[in-house]
Amino acid sequence: MAETHLTPRHIPDRLEGRGARLLKSWESLLLVVACLIFLGNSLASPYFLDPWNLSDATFNFTEKAIIAFAMALVIISGEIDLSVASIIALASTAMGYAVQLGFDTPVLVAIGLAVGLVCGAINGLLITGLGLPSIVVTIGTMSLFRGLSFIILGDQAFTGYPDSFSWFGQGYVWWVFSFEFTLFVILAVVYAIVLHKTNFGRAVYAIGNNQTAALFSGIRVARIKFILFLLTGLMAGLASICLTSRLGSTRPSIALGWELEVVTMVVLGGVNILGGSGTIPGVVLAALIMGMVTFGFGLLNVPGIVMSIFIGLLLISVIALPILWRRARRRLQH
Amino acid sequence: MVDCLLLQDKLTSRMKPAITLEGISKSFPGVKALSDVSLSLYPGSVTALVGENGAGKSTLVKILTGIYQPDGGTIHVADQEVRFPTALAAARAGVTAIHQETVLFDDLSVAENIFLGHTPRNRFGFIDWKRLNADARALLSRAGADFDPTIRLRDLGIAKKHLVAIARALSIDAQVVIMDEPTAALSHKEIHELYALVERLKAEGKAILFISHKFDEIFRIADRYTVFRDGTMVGEGLIADVSQDALVRLMVGRAVGSVYPKKEVAIGAPVLTVSGYRHPTEFEDVNFELRRGEILGFYGLVGAGRSEFMQSLIGVTRPSAGAVRLDGQVLVIRSPAEAIRSGIVYVPEERGRQGAIIGLPIFQNVTLPSLSRTSRSGFLQLANEFALAREYTSRLDLRAASLDQDVGTLSGGNQQKVVIAKWLATKPKVIILDEPTKGIDIGSKAAVHAFMSELAAQGLSVIMVSSEIPEIMGMSDRVIVMREGRIAGRFDRAELTAEKLVRAAAGIQEAA
Numbered sequence: 124m125a126e127t128h129l130t131p132r133h134i135p136d137r138l139e140g141r142g143a144r145l146l147k148s149w150e151s152l153l154l155v156v157a158c159l160i161f162l163g164n165s166l167a168s169p170y171f172l173d174p175w176n177l178s179d180a181t182f183n184f185t186e187k188a189i190i191a192f193a194m195a196l197v198i199i200s201g202e203i204d205l206s207v208a209s210i211i212a213l214a215s216t217a218m219g220y221a222v223q224l225g226f227d228t229p230v231l232v233a234i235g236l237a238v239g240l241v242c243g244a245i246n247g248l249l250i251t252g253l254g255l256p257s258i259v260v261t262i263g264t265m266s267l268f269r270g271l272s273f274i275i276l277g278d279q280a281f282t283g284y285p286d287s288f289s290w291f292g293q294g295y296v297w298w299v300f301s302f303e304f305t306l307f308v309i310l311a312v313v314y315a316i317v318l319h320k321t322n323f324g325r326a327v328y329a330i331g332n333n334q335t336a337a338l339f340s341g342i343r344v345a346r347i348k349f350i351l352f353l354l355t356g357l358m359a360g361l362a363s364i365c366l367t368s369r370l371g372s373t374r375p376s377i378a379l380g381w382e383l384e385v386v387t388m389v390v391l392g393g394v395n396i397l398g399g400s401g402t403i404p405g406v407v408l409a410a411l412i413m414g415m416v417t418f419g420f421g422l423l424n425v426p427g428i429v430m431s432i433f434i435g436l437l438l439i440s441v442i443a444l445p446i447l448w449r450r451a452r453r454r455l456q457h
Numbered sequence: 458m459v460d461c462l463l464l465q466d467k468l469t470s471r472m473k474p475a476i477t478l479e480g481i482s483k484s485f486p487g488v489k490a491l492s493d494v495s496l497s498l499y500p501g502s503v504t505a506l507v508g509e510n511g512a513g514k515s516t517l518v519k520i521l522t523g524i525y526q527p528d529g530g531t532i533h534v535a536d537q538e539v540r541f542p543t544a545l546a547a548a549r550a551g552v553t554a555i556h557q558e559t560v561l562f563d564d565l566s567v568a569e570n571i572f573l574g575h576t577p578r579n580r581f582g583f584i585d586w587k588r589l590n591a592d593a594r595a596l597l598s599r600a601g602a603d604f605d606p607t608i609r610l611r612d613l614g615i616a617k618k619h620l621v622a623i624a625r626a627l628s629i630d631a632q633v634v635i636m637d638e639p640t641a642a643l644s645h646k647e648i649h650e651l652y653a654l655v656e657r658l659k660a661e662g663k664a665i666l667f668i669s670h671k672f673d674e675i676f677r678i679a680d681r682y683t684v685f686r687d688g689t690m691v692g693e694g695l696i697a698d699v700s701q702d703a704l705v706r707l708m709v710g711r712a713v714g715s716v717y718p719k720k721e722v723a724i725g726a727p728v729l730t731v732s733g734y735r736h737p738t739e740f741e742d743v744n745f746e747l748r749r750g751e752i753l754g755f756y757g758l759v760g761a762g763r764s765e766f767m768q769s770l771i772g773v774t775r776p777s778a779g780a781v782r783l784d785g786q787v788l789v790i791r792s793p794a795e796a797i798r799s800g801i802v803y804v805p806e807e808r809g810r811q812g813a814i815i816g817l818p819i820f821q822n823v824t825l826p827s828l829s830r831t832s833r834s835g836f837l838q839l840a841n842e843f844a845l846a847r848e849y850t851s852r853l854d855l856r857a858a859s860l861d862q863d864v865g866t867l868s869g870g871n872q873q874k875v876v877i878a879k880w881l882a883t884k885p886k887v888i889i890l891d892e893p894t895k896g897i898d899i900g901s902k903a904a905v906h907a908f909m910s911e912l913a914a915q916g917l918s919v920i921m922v923s924s925e926i927p928e929i930m931g932m933s934d935r936v937i938v939m940r941e942g943r944i945a946g947r948f949d950r951a952e953l954t955a956e957k958l959v960r961a962a963a964g965i966q967e968a969a
Contacts, residue, residue, distance in 0.1 A: 134859060
């Protein structure tokens with residue numbers, strides 16, 4: 124090195140421009156994959172490009188994606204919430220019970236959201252208050268919440284939801300844009316802003332990379348984690364309203380196994396399962412990819428068992444691919 | 458330089474090196490860590506590797522132990538060219554390293570740690586515990602240790618863990634032993650035990666590379682020296698032929714001024730008053746006053762409760778009783794966030810665990826506690842963040858490729874600069890520095906000391922926790938000595954002697 128350290132050094136803000144960083148990102152790879160699947164689907168089936176078919180396709184992922192946004196924040200902070208599908212079940216059961224008591228749509232919506240918040244608060248208190256590992260706590264509450272809805276419902280189903288309630292899962296805001304898809308777009312923007320443009324989002328990344336140093340730096344670690352679990356609970360409640368409205372009934376097996384699909388979506392979106400990194404645009408693209416694959420298979424009449432094999436393969440490759448990608452990037456940099 | 462080369466000729470003709478590196482280069486994005494470095498290590502000889510933080514010492518160790526691959530250059534072991542694609546390959550070639558924090562397994566027994574990877578088996582293929590423990594005992598005694606090989610590693614102190622690491626090195630018949638700041642975490646007595654061990658290894662004909670920032674120990678145990686600066690080798694030779702001053706000049710490329718740049722500052726009114734602070738297990742009855750512009754040293758042995766007290770002062774843990782006043786106002790601090798808001802900040806001792814957030818870029822590390830100031834109603838303002846990060850990192854002469862670089866890619870000394878910049882950027886009234894120069898080189902040390910003096914002169918009140926007597930005596934206006942969680946002595950700068958400090962810290966009564 125020619126310069127000596129006696130001369131003050133100028134350190135540039137960044138070495139690469141926005142374009143170069145974008146090009147090397149996991150998200151741009153996802154975008155390419157999404158385009159390929161879109162192309163493949165439109166070649167494979169002449170019905171795929173129909174606007175109404177496309178609109179129908181969105182119902183495959185919107186409810187899960189709504190939860191995936193909040194889950195992304197939880198996983199980036201180094202935690203996980205496996206109880207979300209059970210929260211959907213419990214919230215749906217509570218709404219169904221309220222229907223039997225004769226309550227109307229506004230009350231049902233309030234109940235759905237409130238059950239989500241309460242469940243999230245229980246998770247949050249156990250994790251931040253008692254300092255228990257989130258994976259253990261939420262596996263526990265996963266059984267607990269699902270078990271409660273089984274006790275209330277037995278092998279029954281709640282039906283008879285009011286007509287106005289069906290709008291959340293079946294209604295359209297404008298032309299082919301359903302309420303669910305509109306909600307997905309709005310929440311994507313909100314979560315992207317919260318995670319990438321606010322102090323709160325920065326704190327989430329700091330916690331995920333080094334919780335102790337974040338605490339020493341004045342980040343209120345416990346409070347932020349509690350809020351994150353409240354959010355996943357609330358989003359699960361919201362998803363429960365949409366799903367229950369779309370199905371028009373509540374069974375105790377509602378949304379069974381969704382927690383893994385939500386986690387798959389988040390990890391496919393490039394969120395590090397160990398915490399510390401990931402973006403909302405990545406999760407959005409992952410949601411689109413998973414939705415289009417499912418819908419494409421449906422159009423092609425691929426049997427359900429092949430679909431579950433595909434999801435299984437996707438899960439494994441989703442864990443492996445980002446690791447290989449990061450390794451390849453590191454090699455490119457060196 | 459010519460002298461060095463002649464010396465080199467004289468030495469190489471006398472004995473064959475155990476390992477030779479030639480023309481080794483290694484680059485990272487934006488930084489050339491090593492360029493065209495050559496180094497030979499000789500059997501039965503201790504070579505001290507000295508250089509400032511970021512000079513390339515750690516990179517060289519990682520290349521020698523197979524963790525990094527060099528971009529260019531060759532390594533020869535016993536006249537044969539070798540490559541170390543993995544850590545295992547380096548170990549097989551007889552190169553082993555003992556790190557600052559030893560890389561061993563806390564929950565395994567001492568014997569298991571020594572033989573991990575080459576455990577003796579019985580004829581059924583199971584672990585032969587009898588032989589394992591007997592062999593381990595033999596190796597430990599060769600390393601000069603006499604403790605039971607069946608106890609768990611967790612129950613040993615750092616010095617004894619070093620002995621286990623050395624026994625492990627002996628077990629794989631290592632010919633080249635790299636010691637990377639082995640004394641950084643050791644007590645006075647343990648350091649002397651380590652010196653004895655180095656002598657034994659020398660006698661066994663091992664080639665030893667000894668990395669240290671402490672000149673007294675280099676001149677005590679090393680036979681040869683190699684100096685790195687900015688990724689290049691700038692000098693080497695025999696310790697007997699060099700003076701401390703010459704070595705320092707080689708390291709920093711300039712003469713280091715007065716070692717402790719303590720400024721005379723007019724001490725002002727009391728800023729921080731702590732009374733009756735106690736904790737059920739860590740400390741008891743801590744009372745003191747800190748004045749404006751003052752540097753208050755906290756001296757004591759490791760485990761005297763100094764860090765524990767400081768951490769409870771900033772709300773990481775709760776004291777069971779006690780009161781704090783800042784500028785006369787009673788403060789209740791329940792979290793580091795509240796401490797920062799009231800103007801008390803703590804630069805922690807454990808840089809990697811409590812200080813730096815590895816994975817986040819430099820600028821985000823610096824601005825994390827100051828986000829409320831750089832942001833606008835909760836929304837990030839990147840331009841403000843870069844400006845703040847630039848202001849404080851340049852004051853500490855940070856060396857980095859860009860402010861967007863992951864802090865984990867910096868050398869230890871530069872990480873420490875980022876961490877100090879982070880706390881200063883909050884514009885505190887009181888700054889607590891816990892072992893601020895631990896494990897950093899002489900140049901960075903002088904920079905931190907000068908900066909500390911500067912801060913005090915500007916009216917900041919500084920608490921400096923340190924276990925280094927010269928640092929405590931050189932920098933403090935007043936010193937408080939803690940022993941077993943209690944204040945064991947208070948001294949003004951004028952009456953300070955090393956002997957008084959040591960007596961108070963060790964609990965030795967003064968002769969009447």
